[in-house]
Amino acid sequence: MSMNKTGCVKSQKTIVNKNKVVEVTIVDTEINPSTINIHEDAILHFLQYVEQQSQLNPDLPNVHMHTHATSEFINTYLNDYLISET
16 A cells, blocks of 8 residues: 555665675665556455465465465465466
8 A cells, every 4th residue: 555655665775885884774766656556466466365275274374364474375375376377
């Protein structure tokens, strides 16, 4: 929602100064509306997959708990589900 509202995403910017001190800041990076739509579609697709899988197996995270998805769950989505759709 933030990306759509502001037209920006947060990016990490790392600078190493002359004293070799690393400074990390978060900056807003503008993106165009078509890129926003691509990101939103990808997120929606993942959330639909999460909800679909949680209905098949209640032990898996649902759309409301998608942040608890394990690396294995996400890798299965990326490496098995997405590839089979293309």
